[in-house]
Amino acid sequence: MRIALVSSDGSGAWFLLRLIEEGNSCDYYLLEKDKTARVLNNMVPSPIFNEPKSWREYDLVLFDGNSDGELADKIRKQTYVIGCSELSCRLEDDRLFGFEAMEQMGIDVPAYEAFDSPEAARAYIAAKPDRYVYKPFQEEGALEVDCSVTYVAHSPSDMERNLDGLFKKSNGAAFVLQKFVEGTELSIEAWFDGTQFHFINATLEEKKFLAGNLGQNVGCAGNLVWPFQNIPLAFTRGLARGREWLRDHDYRGMIDLNSIVTRNHVYGLEWTPRCGYHATASLLNLLNMPLADFLIQFAAAPAGGISAEVRTNFNFGTAIDISVPPFPCSTAKAETGLMIDGIDPDQAWRETYLYDAQMHGEELVTAGVNGDIGAVLARGNTFRGAWENALEMVRKAKAPNLQWRNDLEQSTGKRYKKLKSAGWL
Numbered sequence: 001m002r003i004a005l006v007s008s009d010g011s012g013a014w015f016l017l018r019l020i021e022e023g024n025s026c027d028y029y030l031l032e033k034d035k036t037a038r039v040l041n042n043m044v045p046s047p048i049f050n051e052p053k054s055w056r057e058y059d060l061v062l063f064d065g066n067s068d069g070e071l072a073d074k075i076r077k078q079t080y081v082i083g084c085s086e087l088s089c090r091l092e093d094d095r096l097f098g099f100e101a102m103e104q105m106g107i108d109v110p111a112y113e114a115f116d117s118p119e120a121a122r123a124y125i126a127a128k129p130d131r132y133v134y135k136p137f138q139e140e141g142a143l144e145v146d147c148s149v150t151y152v153a154h155s156p157s158d159m160e161r162n163l164d165g166l167f168k169k170s171n172g173a174a175f176v177l178q179k180f181v182e183g184t185e186l187s188i189e190a191w192f193d194g195t196q197f198h199f200i201n202a203t204l205e206e207k208k209f210l211a212g213n214l215g216q217n218v219g220c221a222g223n224l225v226w227p228f229q230n231i232p233l234a235f236t237r238g239l240a241r242g243r244e245w246l247r248d249h250d251y252r253g254m255i256d257l258n259s260i261v262t263r264n265h266v267y268g269l270e271w272t273p274r275c276g277y278h279a280t281a282s283l284l285n286l287l288n289m290p291l292a293d294f295l296i297q298f299a300a301a302p303a304g305g306i307s308a309e310v311r312t313n314f315n316f317g318t319a320i321d322i323s324v325p326p327f328p329c330s331t332a333k334a335e336t337g338l339m340i341d342g343i344d345p346d347q348a349w350r351e352t353y354l355y356d357a358q359m360h361g362e363e364l365v366t367a368g369v370n371g372d373i374g375a376v377l378a379r380g381n382t383f384r385g386a387w388e389n390a391l392e393m394v395r396k397a398k399a400p401n402l403q404w405r406n407d408l409e410q411s412t413g414k415r416y417k418k419l420k421s422a423g424w425l
Helices: 011-021 071-076 085-094 096-103 118-127 158-171 238-247 281-285 293-301 345-351 385-398 408-421
Strands: 002-007 026-031 060-063 079-080 112-115 133-135 175-179 184-192 197-210 215-228 253-261 267-272 316-322 336-339 353-354 357-359 363-365 376-379
Touching: 002 363, 011 026, 011 175, 011 293, 011 345, 011 353, 026 385, 060 071, 060 293, 071 079, 079 408, 085 267, 096 112, 096 175, 096 238, 112 118, 118 158, 118 175, 118 267, 118 353, 175 184, 184 238, 184 267, 184 281, 184 408, 197 281, 215 281, 215 336, 215 345, 215 385, 215 408, 238 253, 281 316, 281 376, 293 363, 316 385, 345 353, 345 376, 385 408
Parallel strands: 002 026, 002 060, 060 079
Antiparallel strands: 112 175, 133 175, 184 197, 184 253, 197 215, 215 316, 253 267, 316 376, 336 363, 353 376, 357 363
């Protein structure tokens, strides 16, 4: 196939390693011309910074994130696209719209209220003191917002003290305060063909940088993923309820509902209607079929849906993030050219999701993006086996001041057992 990858920051450049390994002809379009152009330098095709005259020359265009929904829908009129759309961008970035969509689907949502100023939020907290989560959102037509600026307060007064700083950090974006719900965090994903769900899978992701779930939120310090052979209750009570809504909105591709599961409820928290790192890499690493064939069947599905072909050769996938300082500091300059040993560049397409890495001659070195080298990817037919394989791989990796969490089997295992014993899985 002739395939184009479109990215804003190189997060999905790793996919090109596998697509090329499988014999596809690939081009790489990067939306921003900055330091992320060094991601996987000399490993993947050089990035292109201008649109082609026509996208019709490609059999498939893969977006690695919700970078430009308008562009994705423009390309969709010319060829098959997966990974981004105006709808997927709005579901993820406009949290108010995302909550309203959940409610229309019949998915339970923790109580929330929208605000446009800290003062209005303080009055609300004074009237209804509780523990809240701060979530900025991208209003339709408003300036772009960094939706990663979230905060889980430990008390009403804690939220009041932090409102001004959070509002400033998110550039004055509108935000919601959502009631904190105690439970077990679980992401359930499926692949939608415009009519029905396929390849239902789950992710237990650890977001905190330090062992014991301490330190700052880094997105993903490691994860456990697995596809279901049955239809789990967590899916039935959550994402499955969105089938008609997604069908009516002609949605296609991956769709993930990040939720909090309590004894009796699956509460929707947010959408991930795109590739999610490092979970998508862990999941697709389980496939026993060409990646391009897997992707295009959903993008090209006819009206009425398909009988999707999804073959896997392992039951569980795991990822352990590996990094060097200054990560996770986002303001300090990352060093270029640090040696990375213990990772075979020729096998990275299936063994290591790479980000801040590039080839310098015959050596794998850091690219100087942010210090987040990537993640080792392991597989196994049992929970324990997948984690043992991950630990064996990560212990081989060497780089100056290498950082990784050593408690991921224990932390994900505790959550997995709790959800399993409660009947959600």
